[in-house]
Amino acid sequence: MFDREQLERISELKEMWEKELEDLKEREQPAETVSGQPIKMLYTPLDTGALDYETELGFPGRYPYTRGVQPNMYRGRLWTMRQFSGFGDAYDSNRRYRYLLEQGQTGLSVAFDMPTLMGYDSDSDRSIGEVGRCGVAVDSLKDMEILFDQIPLDQVTTSMTINGPAAILWCMYLATAEKQGVSLDRVGGTIQNDILKEYTAQKSWIFPPEPSMRLITDIFAFASDHVPKWNTISISGYHIREAGSTAVQELAFTLADGFAYVEAGINAGLDVDRFAPRLSFFFNSHSDFFEEVCKYRAARRIWARRMKEKYGAKDSRSLKMRFHTQTAGCSLTAQDPENNIVRTAYEALSAVLGGTQSLHTNSMDEVLALPTEKAVKIALRTQQILAYETGVANTIDPLAGSYFVEAMTDKMEAGAEEYFQKIDDLGGVLPAIDHGFFQQEIADAAYEYQKAVDRGDRIVVGVNRYCSGEAPEIEILKIDPEVERKQLERLQRLKEERDGNRVSACLEELKRCAVSGENLIPKILEAVRAYATEGEITAALKEVFGEYKEKPLF
Amino acid sequence: MEDRTIRVLVAKPGLDGHDRGVKVVARGLRDAGMEVIYTGLHQTPQQVVETALQEDVDVVGLSILSGAHMTLVPRIKEMLKENGLDDVLLLVGGIIPEEDAEKLTSEGHADRVFTPGEPLKKITACIFDWFKAKPGS
Numbered sequence: 001m002f003d004r005e006q007l008e009r010i011s012e013l014k015e016m017w018e019k020e021l022e023d024l025k026e027r028e029q030p031a032e033t034v035s036g037q038p039i040k041m042l043y044t045p046l047d048t049g050a051l052d053y054e055t056e057l058g059f060p061g062r063y064p065y066t067r068g069v070q071p072n073m074y075r076g077r078l079w080t081m082r083q084f085s086g087f088g089d090a091y092d093s094n095r096r097y098r099y100l101l102e103q104g105q106t107g108l109s110v111a112f113d114m115p116t117l118m119g120y121d122s123d124s125d126r127s128i129g130e131v132g133r134c135g136v137a138v139d140s141l142k143d144m145e146i147l148f149d150q151i152p153l154d155q156v157t158t159s160m161t162i163n164g165p166a167a168i169l170w171c172m173y174l175a176t177a178e179k180q181g182v183s184l185d186r187v188g189g190t191i192q193n194d195i196l197k198e199y200t201a202q203k204s205w206i207f208p209p210e211p212s213m214r215l216i217t218d219i220f221a222f223a224s225d226h227v228p229k230w231n232t233i234s235i236s237g238y239h240i241r242e243a244g245s246t247a248v249q250e251l252a253f254t255l256a257d258g259f260a261y262v263e264a265g266i267n268a269g270l271d272v273d274r275f276a277p278r279l280s281f282f283f284n285s286h287s288d289f290f291e292e293v294c295k296y297r298a299a300r301r302i303w304a305r306r307m308k309e310k311y312g313a314k315d316s317r318s319l320k321m322r323f324h325t326q327t328a329g330c331s332l333t334a335q336d337p338e339n340n341i342v343r344t345a346y347e348a349l350s351a352v353l354g355g356t357q358s359l360h361t362n363s364m365d366e367v368l369a370l371p372t373e374k375a376v377k378i379a380l381r382t383q384q385i386l387a388y389e390t391g392v393a394n395t396i397d398p399l400a401g402s403y404f405v406e407a408m409t410d411k412m413e414a415g416a417e418e419y420f421q422k423i424d425d426l427g428g429v430l431p432a433i434d435h436g437f438f439q440q441e442i443a444d445a446a447y448e449y450q451k452a453v454d455r456g457d458r459i460v461v462g463v464n465r466y467c468s469g470e471a472p473e474i475e476i477l478k479i480d481p482e483v484e485r486k487q488l489e490r491l492q493r494l495k496e497e498r499d500g501n502r503v504s505a506c507l508e509e510l511k512r513c514a515v516s517g518e519n520l521i522p523k524i525l526e527a528v529r530a531y532a533t534e535g536e537i538t539a540a541l542k543e544v545f546g547e548y549k550e551k552p553l554f
Numbered sequence: 555m556e557d558r559t560i561r562v563l564v565a566k567p568g569l570d571g572h573d574r575g576v577k578v579v580a581r582g583l584r585d586a587g588m589e590v591i592y593t594g595l596h597q598t599p600q601q602v603v604e605t606a607l608q609e610d611v612d613v614v615g616l617s618i619l620s621g622a623h624m625t626l627v628p629r630i631k632e633m634l635k636e637n638g639l640d641d642v643l644l645l646v647g648g649i650i651p652e653e654d655a656e657k658l659t660s661e662g663h664a665d666r667v668f669t670p671g672e673p674l675k676k677i678t679a680c681i682f683d684w685f686k687a688k689p690g691s
Binding site for chain 2: 114115117118120125126127128129130133134198202203204242243244330333334335367368369370443446447450451453454460463464471472476479550551552553554
């Protein structure tokens with residue numbers, strides 16, 4: 001962007017400026033990002049001199065997509081405002097979804113309870129005390145029908161955070177759509193379905209890696225034939241970051257997982273352009289504003305380049321990284337929870353300036369419990385104010401061309417490439433998981449961060465500086481213990497009323513296919529239609545696939 | 555005070571997979587000179603108590619972020635007692651609303667509850683102080 005003469009002149013001027021700095025004192029707090037990346041006092045054309053506009057940035061909607069995946073970005077359509085939500089039983093959550101839609105939310109996002117995430121029914125011994133606690137309890141198609149009662153599935157898109165048992169819950173959703181008279185080709189949404197980050201970060205797994213990857217490629221194949229508007233996976237950095245990683249680790253590990261799914265699809269015999277257009281991503285938006293913006297920009301560029309150059313994708317949709325963002329739960333503080341409204345607003349701003357396709361803004365009370373209706377309304381209003389009042393959606397990628405932002409974007413990309421090399425050296429993502437590589441990297445980063453907070457090197461307002469010492473006076477959502485009892489009763493009734501022989505036959509057929517290697521999705525769909533429960537389907541598959549066990553390390 | 559290393563079991567009971575906190579605490583306690591055993595994830599109350607018994611620990615630390623604390627903590631406390639481990643210091647950490655934390659300690663289900671934002675040194679100090687004051691120590 002600058003010629004050599006200009007750069008030499010800038011270099012001379014910079015030396016003069018540096019002389020002036022010699023007598024000036026710097027603040028004691030280290031100038032580094034929340035991830036510990038050192039930041040210079042000033043960035044100039046010397047940091048970006050070699051930047052080639054066409055190859056590094058390009059135009060929105062054009063390769064390498066650094067500036068955004070759509071040609072018109074938010075001038076065409078704003079991001080989807082999608083608040084992650086679910087608690088109690090399907091009736092409770094259905095009420096909350098309808099409330100959120102009435103308040104102007106534009107998509108749904110389902111949080112399931114722990115037993116559902118782990119493939120257990122509410123009546124399992126493992127589920128005691130957990131039913132409906134940190135999400136909604138769903139045992140069978142019956143619960144899914146209640147969950148989406150009066151919500152037309154051809155008009156809203158739904159994202160479901162479900163991984164180990166993703167295929168089962170997805171089939172329940174599809175069967176619910178069928179019951180509403182909505183054909184599968186009109187159903188849109190996302191399943192998280194990202195098992196690799198479960199092994200490294202979120203830790204809600206069921207089966208070992210190999211059969212888990214097969215379920216995922218079965219979903220890719222079934223969706224491309226029957227549910228073309230569905231995002232079959234949401235490759236997630238969010239949980240990696242929440243588990244304590246740095247921004248570069250989040251970027252690198254998420255993309256490495258993404259490439260591992262692409263390779264799995266190709267190895268399963270699918271053409272890359274048949275499934276890659278439906279791959280989507282999910283990132284965290286942490287508190288360091290510029291680091292986050294640069295992370296999103298680098299992510300798009302890395303994905304596009306590798307998909308084109310390494311995996312030979314030709315369809316431009318395969319090259320476009322579309323992603324959802326959630327503000328960082330781990331940045332919230334239990335002390336002075338109202339401060340979390342402010343944190344979340346800044347984090348939402350960086351996600352939008354980074355070109356996110358959809359956004360969840362955390363509620364101020366999520367560090368204490370699931371959010372109350374009032375808290376979630378403020379969180380949604382934060383997005384609406386951002387979208388309609390601040391003007392940030394008027395122009396595309398407005399931070400591009402900043403010496404700092406471009407230098408930092410390059411640095412994040414280079415940092416990710418270094419990690420890709422380390423992962424390759426370990427033999428790929430699955431062997432690296434087996435080595436505990438990601439787990440150890442994340443645990444190390446989390447510990448370093450905590451020590452920095454404890455030392456006071458990293459200031460967290462209300463926690464180690466500016467502490468008011470007042471107990472929070474905010475309302476907390478309580479889950480009625482009756483929820484568990486009622487859910488058990490409903491499940492009992494379902495088991496008595498359904499055709500038990502049909503359920504058994506479906507489960508036998510499922511096991512047969514698990515062994516034979518046929519696509520499992522049509523069989524799971526059949527079992528779900530017969531009201532086989534999630535726990536029954538999971539148990540049948542466990543008989544064939546076994547269960548994953550982690551080596552505990554810290 | 556006995557001149558020996560304090561043995562701590564840190565455990566993740568229930569189905570909750572959030573292990574950032576438990577791992578940070580485990581390391582902090584180890585760096586403070588304690589012997590730390592980590593159960594790994596998805597432990598039943600039975601498994602936690604069995605490990606406590608086998609490892610002959612002084613302290614059990616439970617990490618729960620799934621909201622199941624009011625069920626899991628009293629169960630584990632009960633089972634510890636049944637197995638003659640009444641003298642073990644039982645600590646709890648996680649997303650625990652104040653009202654619940656108060657109930658867990660006042661009703662004797664746990665000795666102390668730590669909530670988000672607590673510095674590591676507060677947890678280590680709590681354990682050292684208890685160990686020093688322990689009868690027979």
